[in-house]
Amino acid sequence: MTVGASGLPAAPAASPSPGAWDAVAERRKIYLETITAEEAVARLTAALEAAGWGTAAEVIPVAEALGRVTAEGVTARISSPHYPAAAVDGIAVRAADTYGASETSPVRLGPGQYVWVDTGDPLPPGRDACIMVEDLNRLPDGQVEIYAAAAPWQNVRPIGEDVVATELVVPAGTVLRPQEIGALLATGNVAVPVRRRPVVTFIPTGDELVQPRPDPGPGEIIEFNSRVVLSLVQEWGGEPRRHEIVRDDYEALKAAVAAAVETSDIVVVNAGSSAGSQDYSVHVLGELGQVLVHGVAIRPGKPFMAAVVGGKPVLGLPGYPVSTWLTADLFLKPLVYRFLGLPVPSRPRLQAQLTRRLTSPMGVLEFVRVKVGQVGDRVVATPMGRGAGVISSLVRADGVFFIPPDREGLEEGAPVEVELLRPREEVLRSLVAVGSHDIILDLVESHLRRRGLGLSSAHAGSLGGLVALRRGEAHVAGVHMLDEASGEYNVAYVRRYLGRPARLVLLGRRDQGFMVQPGNPKGIRGFGDLARPDVRFVNRQRGAGTRILLDYHLKQEGVDPAQVDGYRREEFTHLAVAAAVASGTADCGLGIRAAARALGLDFVPVTQEEYELCIPLEHWDHPGVQAIRELLTDPAFRAEAEALGGYDLRDAGRVREV
């Protein structure tokens, strides 16, 4: 497919084939039985137990066994040490020969009485103690003088000081760490029985899927779920195998599943989002084996399916990437650990307060991704978008939690136990930024990370940022708000919405203007043009500094927002607005020059504005704040930022008291 002049795909999707409608209706019916996640796990577990599915053992070299799980307890084949050994550098003696020795009346031993030993040497025959070289005086005639009697077995490492032969070195079910590797080798074990890693084969399905590439066409979806899930499998200790993409062809899918079941311990079918593949999956699984689960009351992830084929579990994971990740976590992970005979490890947890109300339908287990940070004494969790298609949300999330099925939601301020996706310390140490989005902030994040500091930023618009500061939910807020009365940026808003002493640090001045298609085909020059019927606009969300700027100018020029086609179409970032223009679904949006430039759009400047970080005084000493201030005066950083286009960092780092 090619992209037409409008930016829309030139060729329409195939018109509905005869029967497609009925197929969809049929497919929808299959979901009638949605069960709880617990019930899904219970059904699968019971069926697998009945089928005798489970762990298997193999014997491998100890030197290659890091991270593997012992299948049996392993005992010492030899003692360690396996002979009585000198524990010091010095001489080995008969303790009895030294009795009576003291500082005032040293005992002398002749060459026949002592034997020189290094640490680790076997104790020579007939000797039962060692004396350190520091405690001896060597006489010219080859005798040595001793100033204290040696106790029997002094400075001798007994056989088995570390481990005695036959003793248990490592119990069954132990994940082997470096020290276990050492203890096994020390006790004469060169091989170790371990639980076999489960082979997990992942089958991507769908006509729309293509291999990863930098230039997919419209309608082509890059197949990456296999890489995500198989990376998870690798982390959990399974053995990942990727099947090539299977097209929407019933027989091809059936053959692929049947073959994979033969060579795997677990098979995963990843249903594409297309009509055919989900439909085929469930029928293929039903034909080859027994479908136990089809539909689970979770969000996202409802179309999950599970079957037992040939005594082995076959999971059907839905195709939206967050659904895939979540259902892998909920249903595949326990299978991998079960095969390894290990409990599923729990993620580190953190109690936090929800920063806003969440609703959720009764009867559904709802998955929530959150940004988490410690602001003052509070640990706060800010919910992120809940879209199932947004894999980047799992990149940006600090943690996740579930709204249980018996709750219709959670109130603002509710305590939640967050399962962390990053190390706890990293989360607690992060600087929490809520507010307007700016591309320089992304640069700042990379630089802070190099210094071991994190930046947890959420885009909520300038006003949203000030509100978050006021409520103690963020350390800093990026703001660029033009005060209609004074024509000055930020100060008036901070005074009005924050209500406590703060400082404003200038990140930079940036050009704001109209982002338009290359060559500005609609000839947009000013705010008046937005009211033209042939101009489709795309707006920012309420509270965004750019929206405030728009409203200010519309008012000045006497344009009624109702006249602007697209005034109510809202995006949350400059780049999202630019993308709408670039794709041709809009003709114009207001935003920064760097975003227009990034997507190859033309830019009609409107104004230069001051983008500042608002920092309440109590957070001024946060290490992240200090690191940002240093960065802003660093010439290399300024040059890097200005290269983005439309930024002026000459006064970056300027501090204003509010």
Add this chain to the structure above:
Amino acid sequence: MTVGASGLPAAPAASPSPGAWDAVAERRKIYLETITAEEAVARLTAALEAAGWGTAAEVIPVAEALGRVTAEGVTARISSPHYPAAAVDGIAVRAADTYGASETSPVRLGPGQYVWVDTGDPLPPGRDACIMVEDLNRLPDGQVEIYAAAAPWQNVRPIGEDVVATELVVPAGTVLRPQEIGALLATGNVAVPVRRRPVVTFIPTGDELVQPRPDPGPGEIIEFNSRVVLSLVQEWGGEPRRHEIVRDDYEALKAAVAAAVETSDIVVVNAGSSAGSQDYSVHVLGELGQVLVHGVAIRPGKPFMAAVVGGKPVLGLPGYPVSTWLTADLFLKPLVYRFLGLPVPSRPRLQAQLTRRLTSPMGVLEFVRVKVGQVGDRVVATPMGRGAGVISSLVRADGVFFIPPDREGLEEGAPVEVELLRPREEVLRSLVAVGSHDIILDLVESHLRRRGLGLSSAHAGSLGGLVALRRGEAHVAGVHMLDEASGEYNVAYVRRYLGRPARLVLLGRRDQGFMVQPGNPKGIRGFGDLARPDVRFVNRQRGAGTRILLDYHLKQEGVDPAQVDGYRREEFTHLAVAAAVASGTADCGLGIRAAARALGLDFVPVTQEEYELCIPLEHWDHPGVQAIRELLTDPAFRAEAEALGGYDLRDAGRVREV
């Protein structure tokens, strides 16, 4: 070498070579300059900075990048989605065509007005909204009926909903997780710049070293430090390489180090315990480069050395396995992470109370391994032995901490912050057993682990166990103490030493007797024989049930302990006593039949005793206690235990109230 009739090595160690003495004296001098661990790190860091040593980058396929660290921030090459897409199965329409539709006055669209779409399909040209199939009524003439107006862009995934082209997907310095792999592929990145893993070459040195094997001869030490350290390197993200063992030959070691420096980023020389290798190491490093550190005020690990050769760090780790592990952790780990551009991750920590006083010399950073457990509301840390040769201590330890150089020790009850070596939850959930050692307890540990429960057991003798219970430092204690007055086991002691209600659970009856060399060459029949001058005895520590048994019988037979050769030679377990007899360094010890049998000794029975677990009532409901009780009545477990020899489990699980 072969083992002589006495059990001692038949050939003595080489007699001191001329000059050996002086070499040793010289070697000792080299330690004169012991510096602090901080100073050692600072010197090395400064020298490496001056040499420009550090991170390097390479570009690799994203699909192989799990766990790697981004060398630069990675931006989206394409938006995700990269075209406006249907977000539902249904029809694509012009929103304007649907205006006015309601339940009472539906709008009808003809086949030319709508296009059938599946989720993920590109939005067809000229359409700006989608309507779910569930919200439609299909009429026989091919028209569809709509009951609500569609808002523009409803059910359309905008371009860049997930990520907009040019947006930062992953900042520099990010450890790539499965979700980052997905986000990179989704945004058209098929390759990613990552920091190169540092190549760490480990050179084991020493004439005494042999490759891992089940049958080393006396004086041969199995080389396993390389496997431990290189496993650590693997866990940290470095690329481990093992050099073959280098003998104690100056030129060979020099050649090996010089070659390794060429092909590695970090070189580790592991000095054996022999006289030559340490000596050679420091001189080789001094000849090839600059020795910065030789001697650090830590225990164990004092002989650590560090040099810079050809601009690269070369570390000399001392040979005792705990010293090797500790110096790798303190000095090698920061280098690996520095090369990767990552902060050193900290271990999970837990506040605990020390169960006994520890002393430590001023000026030395002392490494302490501890068993940790939660008993009631208290988290307690019980110090383990501090031997540098005991790799098994790192297997059994739950955590570690340091006594700082400015402290001469820590008092009993002192708060310590333990760095955990196991997951926090596993440590807190473990059943803590202190007391007499029994081989069945090892079996129990393996079985509990299969049930996801841990057993943290420390050998402190029966009496030590009761004291630990009384002080709230353990949940259960294994006891077998014969009361001289009543001739009954355990009850009297528990009443006397515990001082609160408890239950005794019979683990089993076991045979106690004399462990002697095969064929009983000294003809030991009774306690009277222990006083014979030709009989060398090996005893158990004070407080051990077996020591109480010995003292009881010696008293009954009127034998003075002073007459028993070896009465003061103490070991801490049955197996350690058996090992002393098996090695020929003692003729006889008192202990259980299973230990004698394990090491192929003959056994002269003395009595059958009751080995019980004492459990204070407040710990009766601990999940571990309940699991043990179930286990003890399981016929399969009983059979497994009785197969060890000398055990009678007929009444196992019997409960007595005390």
